[in-house]
Amino acid sequence: MRKENSTNALNAQELYETCGMAIALRILGGRWKPGIIWNLAQGRIRYGQLKALIPNISERMLIQQLKELEKYGFVERFVFPEVPPRVEYALTEEGKTLIPIVQALAAWGDSQRDKIKLPV
Amino acid sequence: MRKENSTNALNAQELYETCGMAIALRILGGRWKPGIIWNLAQGRIRYGQLKALIPNISERMLIQQLKELEKYGFVERFVFPEVPPRVEYALTEEGKTLIPIVQALAAWGDSQRDKIKLPV
DNA sequence: TTAATTACTAACAAACAAGTAAGAAATGAG
DNA sequence: CTCATTTCTTACTTGTTTGTTAGTAATTAA
Known part of the structure; x- marks a missing residue:
């Protein structure tokens, strides 16, 4: 389960907004x-x-x-x-x-x- | 610290050996x-x-x-x-x-x- | 009636990645 | 003597991903 307000989750969110590569790795990664x-x-x-x-x-x-x-x-x-x-x-x-x-x-x-x- | 013999680590290792993308994501990922x-x-x-x-x-x-x-x-x-x-x-x-x-x-x-x- | 098949689910545990906080080292400035 | 500077280091906590095990449904074949 993902905690919406952990620093961890917030950092991830901000990256998605500013960095295309973060989006790509979110889809492709793992x-x-x-x-x-x-x-x-x-x-x-x-x-x-x-x-x-x-x-x-x-x-x-x-x-x-x-x-x-x-x-x-x-x-x-x-x-x-x-x-x-x-x-x-x-x-x-x-x-x-x-x-x-x-x-x-x-x-x-x-x-x-x-x-x-x-x-x- | 990484456990060398966890299934997790072994799976990762095998992927590196067979899949270039796993290597690339290891370098680029995170x-x-x-x-x-x-x-x-x-x-x-x-x-x-x-x-x-x-x-x-x-x-x-x-x-x-x-x-x-x-x-x-x-x-x-x-x-x-x-x-x-x-x-x-x-x-x-x-x-x-x-x-x-x-x-x-x-x-x-x-x-x-x-x-x-x-x-x- | 019992087992086999196939795609999937849920509960739990282990491993890993990321974040927090404090501090070390060496020097120059005051 | 004390403080600020800059690049790191360490110990610790929290959060996320991955793995394990057991089990479901609905039919067909034995």
């Missing part, structure tokens, strides 16, 4: 969103497949991040009234504008892999 | 690094000025993030043997490769500002 967006960039996909494509992600995290991306309109959810349930996810048009960003970040990161060693 | 890099992109600058340019940042956070960027070779530190001390910071050549990324992220984020409303 441990799992990159992988989610990357895989959705390949096309519409079922929840279970997405989970299989992202090693180690827990259902809680996957759902949570998908919901957040959906809430902001970057991801669309398609539900089929079947049993067992079938739900597919896809990037919206707006979500697809993320793809070049994600590619640029990934390329830069890959170029750094051999130069730096991240801590354990 | 609340303050964007602003630090953005300001350093304008040129060499003193610690105190940098602090003044980044509203609300605490000394602890500024130092901590600068040290991390320095450790990975994206930022250089120039110390003048004076009293009171004078220390200047600048992006290294490697650090300058971040500039286009940072600009792309900022531009995308700015383009989203009116479309989405981030939570408090």
Whole structure:
């Protein structure tokens, strides 16, 4: 749960208002969103497949991040009234504008892999 | 202090190995690094000025993030043997490769500002 | 009737990131 | 002698993110 008036939250809020990069990192950041967006960039996909494509992600995290991306309109959810349930996810048009960003970040990161060693 | 064997840390580690974007976000992510890099992109600058340019940042956070960027070779530190001390910071050549990324992220984020409303 | 399937939820705990506050060091100015 | 200056450091607290476990629904197949 987020505390609306913590210094922490206020600092975050102010950054969103003045800094586009803070907004971008809010959408793109976190441990799992990159992988989610990357895989959705390949096309519409079922929840279970997405989970299989992202090693180690827990259902809680996957759902949570998908919901957040959906809430902001970057991801669309398609539900089929079947049993067992079938739900597919896809990037919206707006979500697809993320793809070049994600590619640029990934390329830069890959170029750094051999130069730096991240801590354990 | 980071626990080397927490699932959390292991997940992070695995991502670094397989996903360039995770590396990039490790360098670029967090609340303050964007602003630090953005300001350093304008040129060499003193610690105190940098602090003044980044509203609300605490000394602890500024130092901590600068040290991390320095450790990975994206930022250089120039110390003048004076009293009171004078220390200047600048992006290294490697650090300058971040500039286009940072600009792309900022531009995308700015383009989203009116479309989405981030939570408090 | 019992188990298997699939997408999801809720309660809780561990790990991590960020914020607060106090102070150190070395010198020059008063 | 005391104070201001500037760049940091340390110990501590609060807040946020991530992980774990158990469980739901509604049908079909055995």
